[in-house]
Amino acid sequence: MKIRKISVENFKSYKKFEIDFDNLNYIIGGNAAGKSNFVSILKFLSDIIEYGIEDAILLQGGIKYLYNINSKKTSYLKFYVKLEFEEKENRMRKYLPVEKEMHLPKTLDYTLKIKPNEKGEGYKIASESIAINFEKFLKQNDDLKKVGNFKLNINKDSNGKIVNNMGKRKISDDYDMMGISFFIRHAKNEDTLISSFFSTFEILYLRHSKIKIYNFDVNLLKSPSSIVARNELEENGSNLVNIIQQLLKNKSSKNKLNKLLRTILPFVDDINIENNVNKSVFFKLKETYNNKEFPSYMLSDGTVNILAVIVALYFQDDSEIIILEEPERNVHPKLLGKLVSLLEDVSSQKQIFVTTHNPYIIKEANLNDIILVSRNDKGISNISKPINDEKIITFLENDLGIEDLFVDGILK
Amino acid sequence: MIYIFVEGDTDEIFISKVLGNMIKSIFGSYNIVKYSNKKKLKIKQYIQTIKKMNNSEYLFIGDQDGNIEKKNKILEEYPFLDSDKVFISIYEIESWIIAGISDKLIKMYKIKAFNNTESITKEKFNSIKPNTLYTNEFIANILEEYDILKAIERNSSFNTLYQFLSKKNAS
Incomplete structure (x- = not known):
């Protein structure tokens, strides 16, 4: 799954914007420009899918903090997302009987309108709509052959009344309409149309739709962790050691981790785990300089941060979209080119969003992948692509670097 | 759009705080670029x-x-600069800053009155500054209630820039 477009109105510091995304996206901007609020938009999407709309709003601090503070409460909070699915993601390739047909989603357009109460801190879901483009496949031997298209539109009003474009068309439970049929029936019961879509179609897809956000705290990365912890890397990286412990049990994962680490930190010889008597665990790095092992809490901040970024990018298989907040923290500028090459490498498989205000990262990044977040005199954040700005292109054509324009405040 | 090249951070603060609104109304928007650490080629x-x-x-x-x-x-x-686009602060930016100090602050800080600030160096500026204040605090207090009319009287080099902008504003 990839996020191809997002538009919002009255969302946190954003009044209104629409932006397209590539596989790798660097979200750049000054302090307090709105980068974290942009990440909140992605988190909002993830939370709606995972927990439903009510919890998604609560996790943003409630409608009071979600809604743009400068907007009149007569306006709606609008959220629109376009998602794209890849044919390779689906597992029906394996289970669909030969000579049977199946509709698989290709793109999804989802719009949600929320109306905050003019008095008090409540809100109402004003409307929801979902438009899904399906591709129809026929299974021939082991291959899926595309044989048609189908577009499903569903709208839900403020009273929960659902209207779809199926008309009088019979919705069968045959293979070809099975998912669509289940989705339409399921939509009436679920919290939102988008969560209904995912709970239906994740049966047909590998569970790869997770959006993972990482904002590492270097002190937590270094600290010993309890032996019992989640097997999914936490947002702040507090269970990094537990994830490494799992990886080291598998020889090929261990080799892969060591090799990737050495591409950036050539002095790393090996990584190991040690259990403490107090039921905690920490990791150790062996350096080539002296063949000695150093415990995590004695390692440099940059080394540990790079290790966490590598684990998040390469070893969290259930995440399809990865958001890294300032992954360059504590890392020497000379190594940032290599960090960018890791991001580019992983972006061939997963979609990546990176927030940064580091000029060295910006210098190494592809201009096409840069998204600028800025804030005007009234405190309203805006989002744009410098590559679409004629003025910026003129500067770049005259041998100024994008990082110069960022540092000198021309990119704003 | 206008790009204003200044030496350092104090110049940037001064221009945006004192002349920012005027410049914005003339040119629509502005960018301040600090050049003191930049190579000539850049x-x-x-x-x-x-x-x-x-x-x-x-x-x-x-x-x-x-x-x-x-x-x-x-x-x-x-040599790539145009003569009519180059403005000089006499003696330095602190002279422009102190030129606009309000009567209220002069009284409050018990500063000896002056009519001309063109000989005020950074060092003199610091000697005028009350000992109880840090330099940035003193600058912020002056700029908070900057008296442009007093400033153009007390510093002709600031007046030159101000008149240039005023003419642009009128045209």
Whole structure:
């Protein structure tokens, strides 16, 4: 799954914007420009899918903090997302009987309108709509052959009344309409149309739709962790050691981790785990300089941060979209080119969003992948692509670097 | 759009706080670029690009630092600059800052009254500053209630820049 477009109105510091995304996206901007609020938009999407709309709003601090503070409460909070699915993601390739047909989603357009109460801190879901483009496949031997298209539109009003474009068309439970049929029936019961879509179609897809956000705290990365912890890397990286412990049990994962680490930190010889008597665990790095092992809490901040970024990018298989907040923290500028090459490498498989205000990262990044977040005199954040700005292109054509324009405040 | 090249952070703060609104109303928007740590080639690339752009202008502001030929020196050092776009602060930016100090602050800080600030160096500025304040605090207090009319009377080099902008504003 990839996020191809997002538009919002009255969302946190954003009044209104629409932006397209590539596989790798660097979200750049000054302090307090709105980068974290942009990440909140992605988190909002993830939370709606995972927990439903009510919890998604609560996790943003409630409608009071979600809604743009400068907007009149007569306006709606609008959220629109376009998602794209890849044919390779689906597992029906394996289970669909030969000579049977199946509709698989290709793109999804989802719009949600929320109306905050003019008095008090409540809100109402004003409307929801979902438009899904399906591709129809026929299974021939082991291959899926595309044989048609189908577009499903569903709208839900403020009273929960659902209207779809199926008309009088019979919705069968045959293979070809099975998912669509289940989705339409399921939509009436679920919290939102988008969560209904995912709970239906994740049966047909590998569970790869997770959006993972990482904002590492270097002190937590270094600290010993309890032996019992989640097997999914936490947002702040507090269970990094537990994830490494799992990886080291598998020889090929261990080799892969060591090799990737050495591409950036050539002095790393090996990584190991040690259990403490107090039921905690920490990791150790062996350096080539002296063949000695150093415990995590004695390692440099940059080394540990790079290790966490590598684990998040390469070893969290259930995440399809990865958001890294300032992954360059504590890392020497000379190594940032290599960090960018890791991001580019992983972006061939997963979609990546990176927030940064580091000029060295910006210098190494592809201009096409840069998204600028800025804030005007009234405190309203805006989002744009410098590559679409004629003025910026003129500067770049005259041998100024994008990082110069960022540092000198021309990119704003 | 106008690009204003200044030496350092204090100049940036002064321009945006004192002249920012005026500049914005004349040119629509502005960018301040600090040049003191930039290589000559980089400044040249900026200026040449701005000259190529439609609807973009630039100003280049430097400190006199006791050199009465400073403008010519800058034009020699940066031959790609246009003479009418170069402005010199006499003696330095602190002279422009202190020129606009309000009567209220003069009284409050018990500062000896002055009519001309063109000989006020950074060192003199610091000696005027009350001992109880840090320099940045003193500057912030002056700029908070900056008296432009007093400033153009007390510093002719600031008046030159102000008149240039006023003419642009009128046209």
